[in-house]
Every structure is written in structure tokens, then in C-alpha cells.
Amino acid sequence: MHGISVKEFLFWKKKQLSKGGDHQSFSFLLNCLGDISASDLNLISLNSDENLYLKKNLDFLESVWDDHLLKSCPIQYLCGITFWRDLKLKVTNKVLIPRPETELLVDIVFSIFRNKTEKLFFAELGTGSGAISIALALAYPLSDGLATDIDPDALEIATKNFINSSKQSNLKFFCGNWWSPLESFKGELDLAISNPPYIPRDTYEKLPKEVKNFEPKVALLGGEDGLKHIREIIKKAPLFLREKGWLILENHFDQSEKVKQLLAKNKFTSIEIVKDLSGIGRFTIGRYK
Numbered sequence: 001m002h003g004i005s006v007k008e009f010l011f012w013k014k015k016q017l018s019k020g021g022d023h024q025s026f027s028f029l030l031n032c033l034g035d036i037s038a039s040d041l042n043l044i045s046l047n048s049d050e051n052l053y054l055k056k057n058l059d060f061l062e063s064v065w066d067d068h069l070l071k072s073c074p075i076q077y078l079c080g081i082t083f084w085r086d087l088k089l090k091v092t093n094k095v096l097i098p099r100p101e102t103e104l105l106v107d108i109v110f111s112i113f114r115n116k117t118e119k120l121f122f123a124e125l126g127t128g129s130g131a132i133s134i135a136l137a138l139a140y141p142l143s144d145g146l147a148t149d150i151d152p153d154a155l156e157i158a159t160k161n162f163i164n165s166s167k168q169s170n171l172k173f174f175c176g177n178w179w180s181p182l183e184s185f186k187g188e189l190d191l192a193i194s195n196p197p198y199i200p201r202d203t204y205e206k207l208p209k210e211v212k213n214f215e216p217k218v219a220l221l222g223g224e225d226g227l228k229h230i231r232e233i234i235k236k237a238p239l240f241l242r243e244k245g246w247l248i249l250e251n252h253f254d255q256s257e258k259v260k261q262l263l264a265k266n267k268f269t270s271i272e273i274v275k276d277l278s279g280i281g282r283f284t285i286g287r288y289k
């Protein structure tokens with residue numbers, strides 16, 4: 001640990017924030033690499049005669065902060081971790097940083113399957129860091145989950161995240177294109193979930209550089225109209241879901257009506273658009289027959 005006076009630390013902190021960046025990212029850096037939480041920071045401002053102890057020295061923290069400001073690299077990648085729901089997840093630039101709005105997808109599952117001792121059989125297509133699947137596998141300990149991704153590097157991270165989050169063994173990882181690694185589970189799934197790449201090409205080209213230059217293109221780009229992957233997932237879902245099985249999809253802010261039509265065309269019922277906390281139709285859900 002590196003001990004410094006509170007006065008020295010506050011002076012240093014002011015200097016860092018005067019260079020740019022937002023307070024939230026700076027607190028994230030201090031929390032992850034310095035082991036100083038936002039509440040620790042509030043307390044020390046009131047006790048400025050004390051010393052405080054950081055896991056890394058100020059020069060190291062400053063070099064990471066400078067990297068973040070100069071290259072616009074997301075602070076989560078530089079720190080190598082992110083927080084999502086109650087999980088602490090390893091992230092590298094091989095996986096999308098799981099977004100706060102996606103947390104709601106897990107709550108949608110909770111509202112459909114209320115009994116946490118249920119023996120659910122679920123699959124997540126495009127697991128990335130593993131966030132959604134890990135949250136579900138932990139919440140439903142008697143369930144069995146299958147998590148897929150096209151990128152083996154992403155699956156390696158998801159597997160590590162599962163091992164670090166739990167001692168459970170109810171989640172398995174498969175590499176391949178959407179449903180193809182799950183051929184042997186046809187007609188068996190109670191639930192399939194996906195937050196697929198859904199950004200239309202035009203929008204992708206204009207994404208902010210902290211997203212476009214760092215987050216994997218394969219995790220974001222959904223073809224010309226953004227619906228390429230969603231179409232493929234919906235079309236084959238009836239082969240893999242059991243009768244009355246659920247499909248829950250995250251989509252772009254303006255895609256819900258189109259996704260709803262695709263579900264109806266493929267014989268889904270109980271179709272519903274679920275809004276996120278900003279009132280955007282972010283999720284589209286349905287039941288196979």
C-alpha cells in the first residue's frame with residue numbers, strides 16, 4: 001500500500017480532473033486500481049489531517065488516467081474490470097463492456113420465472129463477458145445454462161468470469177455462430193436470451209471514438225439495417241425452444257416494432273415490448289406458440 005497525506009492526495013486529484021474527463025470515470029479508476037471507494041473519498045474530505053493508503057502509487061494512477069484522456073480508451077478496459085449488477089467482471093477489448101440498460105434483461109427473466117428454485121434450461125446467444133448468463137446461473141442455482149459466442153477470446157473471458165463469480169458448475173460455454181453450437185439441445189430450452197449486435201452500419205460509422213475504436217466491431221455491428229443477427233436468431237429459435245419457451249431480445253432504440261413483427265411472423269405469441277428506464281422500447285419478448 002502507498003500511504004500519502006490527504007492534502008497531497010486532494011491536490012493531485014484536483015490536478016487530474018483539471019485535465020479533463022468525468023468524475024465518474026475518475027472515481028472508477030480510484031476504486032478499481034487505488035482501492036479507494038467514492039464513500040472513502042467523501043470521508044477523507046472531512047478528515048483532511050489523516051493519511052490515506054492506495055493500492056497503486058499516484059504516478060501509476062496518473063499514467064492510466066492520461067492514457068484514458070489521450071486515447072479515449074474506456075476506463076473499464078484500462079482497469080481490466082467492470083461492475084454489472086452485483087458482479088465484478090474482467091473485461092478486455094475482446095468483449096463489449098456490459099451496459100447498465102442490459103441489467104434490466106435479467107429483471108425481465110425474474111418477472112417471468114418467479115420461482116428461483118426452478119430448474120430452468122436456458123441459453124444465451126452472444127455472451128461476451130458472460131454477464132447475463134452468469135447473473136442467471138447464480139440467481140437460479142438449479143438451472144442449467146448454455147452460453148455461446150462466435151469469438152473464442154470472449155468465451156475465455158466469460159469462463160474466467162464465471163469461475164471467479166461462483167463455485168457453481170451450471171453454466172457451459174460453446175463457440176460458434178448463433179444456434180449452431182446448440183444442435184444437440186433442439187426443442188429443449190425454456191428460455192433463450194440475446195443482446196446481439198444490432199447497430200445499423202450508418203450509425204456504427206458515427207459511433208463515438210471511445211466505442212468505435214475500442215469495443216469489438218463483431219459485438220456492435222448488426223449489418224446494413226441492424227437487424228441481420230436478430231432475424232437469424234428469431235428464425236431459428238422455434239427449433240430450439242420447447243413449446244411455450246421464451247425468447248428475450250435486446251434491440252436498438254427504434255427496432256422494437258420491427259422485432260415484434262419478426263416474432264409474429266415466426267409464430268411467437270405473448271409478444272411484448274419492454275421499455276428501459278429511459279422509456280425506450282429496448283427489449284422485445286415472445287413465447288414460441
Ligand SMILES: C[S@@+](CC[C@H](N)C(=O)[O-])C[C@H]1O[C@@H](n2cnc3c(N)ncnc32)[C@H](O)[C@@H]1O
Pocket residue numbers: 095096097098099102125126127128129130131132148149150151154176177178195196197198218219220
Ligand atoms: C452486444 S454484444 C453482447 C455481449 C453480452 N451478452 C452483453 O450483453 O454485454 C454481442 C455479442 O455477440 C457475439 N456475436 C457476434 N456475432 C455472433 C455470431 N454470429 N454468433 C454468436 N455470437 C456472436 C459478439 O462476439 C458479442 O460478444
